[in-house]
Every structure is written in C-alpha cells, then in structure tokens.
Amino acid sequence: MKESSFAEVVEQIEPGMTVMIGGFLAVGTPEKLITGMINKGIDNLTVIANETSYPDRGIGRLVVEKLVDKVIVSHIGTNPVSGKQMNNGELEVDLIPQGTLVERIRAGGAGLGGVLTPVGVGTKIAEGKEILQIKGEDYLLELPLRADVALLKAWKADRKGNLIYRKAARNFNPIMATAADKVLVEAEEIVEVGKIDPARVHTPGVYVDMVFAGGGDGE
Amino acid sequence: MKESSFAEVVEQIEPGMTVMIGGFLAVGTPEKLITGMINKGIDNLTVIANETSYPDRGIGRLVVEKLVDKVIVSHIGTNPVSGKQMNNGELEVDLIPQGTLVERIRAGGAGLGGVLTPVGVGTKIAEGKEILQIKGEDYLLELPLRADVALLKAWKADRKGNLIYRKAARNFNPIMATAADKVLVEAEEIVEVGKIDPARVHTPGVYVDMVFAGGGDGE
C-alpha cells in the first residue's frame, strides 16, 4: 500500500538530506509537505528545485525559516530573502541554467553519466567543467543530479501511486520522480486503481514510494 | 495549414534520404506512408527505427522491396529478409541497444552533444567509441541521431498538428517527432483545433510539418 498519512510521509524527511522539490514559482509545489517540514524544523537541507519562489509561498518558505543550507536552482530573483542569505553567507547558491538543471536531474534518474549541452559554453558556467568537442561544436559535460527524497505535488494519484499533474503544475515533477531514493507525493486527490486511464499517467506508480491526500482546489 | 493530402506528404520523401520511422514491430508504424513509398519506388534509403519488423508489415516491407541501403536499428531478428540481405551485402545493418538508440534520437532532437550510457561498456558495441570515466564509472559516448524526415503514426491529430498516440503505439513516435528536419504524420483521424485537451497532447503541433488522415481501426 503506497497510500500513507501526512505524518508518515513527513517522517521520511530528515535534517541534512538532499531534497528535490517540484514546482515552478510555487505552482506544482507540495505546500502541505513544506508546512510539515517547517513545523518539524527539518533543517540543514540541500534543496534542488527550479527556483526559491516567494518568501510566503512554496520553497521560499523553507528559506525564510532558515532550514536550507544550499540551493541548486536556476533563479533566486523572486525571493529577496534568498539573495540576502546568500550575501550573508547563510545560504550557498548554485545557479544552473534551467534546461541544464532539468536535464541533469533526468540523467540522474535515467542512469546516464551526464549531459552534454551547448548552454553555458563561453560563460562563467563553464568554469572548471570539462568541454567536449563533438562534430566541431563545444559541449559542457554537466553531471547527473540525484536526491535522497523527491517531494512532488500531483493532482490525482491512484492507490498504486500512478500520478497525473494538472496543467502547468507538471513542470519538474515527473522528472524528479525518477531521480530520488524515495519519492513522496502530495496529491490533491487519491482515487481507486483503475480510475486513471493508463494512457493519461504522467508518472507510473513504480516510481512512487508514498502518497497522501492533501486536498486542493483543482478543477 | 498543416493538413495535407496523402500525395503531398509522400512527395516530401526522396530517394537517398535518412528516414526515421516510428513503431515497434509494426505497431505505431505509418503503413499507408510505407505503401506510398513502395508505390513510388523511393529507394537508397537509410532507415532509423526500432527494428525491421516483419516481411509483410511495417518497415520490413521497405526492406523486402530493396528500397533500403542501411538500417540503424536494435533488432532484425523478426525479419529473415533483413538478415539475408545483410549477409549478401545488400543491406548495411547498424545494431544499437534499444535504450541507446532512442536516447541518441532524443539527443538529436534536444540539441545535446551526445549520450553518456553505461550500456555496451566491455562489449563489441564499445569498439571505436570514446569512453568517459565519471565518478569511477565508465560511460560510452554515443552520438546524436537526426533524420531528413520522420514518418510517424498518430491516433488523433488536430489541424495544428497536435498528436495523440494510442496505447503501445506511442513508442518511438514522440521522440522521433523532435529529431528530423521534416515531420510527416499519418493520423487515423484529424479533428478540429480544440478537440484535443492540451493536457493530453503527446507531440505538440510545433514539431509537425504535415499530417494526413489515413483512417484506421482504433478504439
């Protein structure tokens, strides 16, 4: 049985872990799981996510509560607290081009040794990285990313853990589902097995470890 | 307008081209396009596909008609004619592990410089290929694949070229849709724009150049 209680799911997240969190500017982010982490004070986290959203929404709330030691993200500009903590030396910030970030996560989940991307060649991003010349073009070797846990937000889940994401809330979620040792899901709704058409599944249940019903205001 | 006649679509395919063809053992293969190619005798083709299917179905028919100079596939075992032509020197066969094949096509469509895979390390497949050691593990550098045209089989298409594939007929089709200069689609049915839910699209219409209604016996 993949279906779990909220408490059982939060129990899996420990201080010091590397945590992938789905979402793009808090859309597709498991807000209840983040509240659970804040309430338990789970700290010293390394967070891999698209960005640090806003001070009062999504991943930004973990930053504001000083639970995060390091972020691996493409952007921190929408959350002034991230910038302040970075300047104070409280928060380590690893900035990565968004397409490279998601592809590195995919490589981590796909058993690939890295990503060869033209993005960042000739910029600061290339510093210290291996460059491969292939058919006359330069590509950066970017390494795979994996996490201890992935925290995802789904719209519907069935009791086998099959997931559907809603509209633009899909974003990083299905990719992160492949790249963590444990995959924990906040679904708006949990339905019986068979209620989700196999042709509509975004994340097959074989990737999911635990799911809880968090409610929501979807269509 | 993406919608075209069968003749206009076949017109795009020329002798000597490199052609990606969707499908897995003829499921998800555009049979009417293949018939069109045979009727016009479009030859000297290089075909990139999962396998050469059967002598009387799918890609195998092109092989039987001797229209193919080279195949880049993972398997030829279900089509004895492929093996015979290979042994006669009539058909060049490049055998590639299936997961590597599809990832090389994806890299071709994604603007990546190659694929770093552990598959094939220590085997004949690694011969002549660059090996990268990353975090103590060996990975083969496999190069991207692209084609002049991709021939796909969809279930439903709308008039903007958005595609849905049916059940296991999805296979290589959505990946090939990204990796060819021209993407030509045989759809069972063409529907009005708006009839396909944006959340259910497998291949966005921006990838598709031409689509024709080929009929079929879907659900």
Added chain:
Amino acid sequence: MVNKTEKREIIARRVAQELQDGDVVNLGIGIPTRVVDYIPEDIDITLHSENGFVGLGPAPEPGKEDKDLINAGGEPVTIKKGGAFMNSAESFILVRGGHLDITVLGTLQVDEKGNIANWMIPGKFVPGMGGAMDLITGAQRVIVATEHTIKEDKPKILKECTLPLSGKGEVDLIVTEMGVMEVTGKGLVLKEYNPKFKLEYIKKKTEAELIFPADLQEMN
C-alpha cells in the same frame, strides 16, 4: 524626448514586426512580454512558456485565474485552443533543440559581437539565469529588446560586455527606442533609426561601434 512608457511601446511595436506567420516564440519578462499586444492579427504565432506549455494566451479575466496556469514570470495566464502542456525537460528540448524560432529578451548589457549579459552583477544583483541561457543558445534567432541606455546616459550596447555572459555571440538583433541594430560579421549595423533622435546622439549613447549602411531606414 520620449518618456519611459513611450520607449517601451516603440520597442515592443518594432519587435512585433520581426515575427512571421507560424513562428514559435518565447517572450521574456518586461518589454518582451508587451510584444504580444502588437502582433498583427493576420499572422498566427505560437507562444512558448518555458514552465511547460505552448499556446500561451492572454491574462484571464479577474476572478478567472487558474492556480495551475501561470507564465514563466509567475503571472496568471490562459492557454489557447490547440496549445499543449509538457514537462520541463520537454520544454527545454523545444528550446535547446532549435525548435524555437525566436526568443525576445531584455538585458543588462549586449555587445557588438553578439554577446549578452543578463543574469548577474557580481556582488550586487544575482537573480540567476532561469531559462535565459538555454533560450539564448537554443533559439534560431535571438532578439534583444531593451532601452538604449541605463537612465539616459550609461550605455548598454557595448564594445564588449563587462558583466558575466549569458551567451557568447548568440544575439542576432537589438531593438531599442533609438533604432534597430543587426549583429553581423563586420560589426553592429544600424539598420533603422528613430527620427526622434539625431544620428549623432544615437552614436554618442552607444559604446559599440555603429556601422551606418547606405540603406539606413527610418524606424516604424
């Protein structure tokens, strides 16, 4: 002189003229977002939103916002009929794989070699690049839509960028309130100028060497 609002309108309107029927286009935050208001009605443009869809539509009516439908700037938006959602990896296959015809971006600096710097001012302002570096490297055509100077006097269009780059030699066209500049192998060619500004004045406000071609046009 033109005020800030007028400047932004001039730029957005001129960039819109670069779009052609059938183009797949990504519009960045700020002035680029406003380009959408000037797209001719007789051409069909598909807008890409890097958070995961094509078919970006206008803002919804107040009260009709969908919590799961924003653009890459976080604003509530709509999706048009014939649009398609995708995950972030697929969104950047579209960008990096050359399937995006045009990207329009703002910038901190841009130079005559087509270099662009728009993701950080070391020690001062470090928002990060988001999807910009992928867009700059991946799009078939990179158009920079920016005010010509920083606060009337400090040049933005340089001989060589001094800030950390977002992309090297990737910019194709620069559109400002003063003119339209094309990055060529010979340097930066002023193709069109805004007759509200004297050529000498434009030259003064541009650090990069501007090439004035024989067929220099007035900007529409």
Added chain:
Amino acid sequence: MVNKTEKREIIARRVAQELQDGDVVNLGIGIPTRVVDYIPEDIDITLHSENGFVGLGPAPEPGKEDKDLINAGGEPVTIKKGGAFMNSAESFILVRGGHLDITVLGTLQVDEKGNIANWMIPGKFVPGMGGAMDLITGAQRVIVATEHTIKEDKPKILKECTLPLSGKGEVDLIVTEMGVMEVTGKGLVLKEYNPKFKLEYIKKKTEAELIFPADLQEMN
C-alpha cells in the same frame, strides 16, 4: 531424463520463486515469458514491457486482441488496471535508471564471471540485442533462465563466453533445469540442484567451475 517441456516448466517455476511482492520485473522472450504462470497469487508483481508500458497483463481472449497493444515479442497482450503507457525513452529511463528490480532473460552463453552473450553468433545468427543490453546493464538483478546445455551435450555455462558479450559481469543468478547458480566474487556457486540429476552429471555438463557449498539444497 526430463523432456524439453518439463525442463522449461522446472526453470520457469523456480525463477518465479525469486520474485518478491512489489517487484518491477521484465520477462524476456521464451522461457522467461512463462515465469508469469508460476507467480504466487499472494504477491503483487508489476511487469514491464520495453515497448512502452508497465502493468503487462495476460493474453487477450481470441477475437479481443487490440492492434495497438503488444508485448516486446510482438504478441497481443493486455494491460492491467493501474498500468501506465510511456514512450520508448521513458521506458528505458525505467530500465537504465535502476528502477527495474529484476530482468529475466534467456541466453546463448553465460559464464562464471557473470558475463552474458545473447545477441549474435558472428556470421551465423545476428538478430541484434533489442532491449537486452539495456536490461542487463540497468536491472538491479539479472536472472538468466536457460536450459543447462545446448542439445544435451554442448555447455552453455562457460568459464568464459566466446561469443560477443551483451553485458560484462552483470549476471546475478542462473536458473536451469539442473540447478540454481549464483555468480559470486569467488566464482559460480551451485546453491540448489535438481535431484533428478546426479551432481557428477551436472558438473560434467557445466564448463564453468562449479563451487559446491556446504549448505547445497535441493531445488523445488
């Protein structure tokens, strides 16, 4: 002696005992496909089909075949409730990324170092590897299900494979009609043997060096 049908049944039945509740499993063509008939009813196994789905179900009733639903061997199949379709790239993320618990394959040769060769006999038989090399490299556990010899006399379980390899040092367990062999750092350990065969006979029919452990069991 046991006949071919009995051999295949012994092997498939024994392999089924290796599966545990919740496992995600890929069964190759031939004997491995038959493993499904012996999976205990009280455990829940998810079968992966590399052409693009999980939740592989039994063959449909005659006349109920679906043209778009086959297994990787091309046979009409069904998908179970709770299954999921995916494209081929996603199917091999599952395989290569370590998300597949077990792969069961037949073989041409396998050796005491865990090497396996099952995709070609140069100049004679070159079907290709299909998805086998990815499965062998990617699966958490590789189980070879094969008759012990080729036509009663020619060993298949060798000191070292002579045919081109499909995977190097990847095999974990070999199940034949004669016994169950584990690939270990010390060599090939015969963990169980079929009492219908004398140990001396098994040894003779195995080119690889077999280690007989103190706790050697009879095969069920």
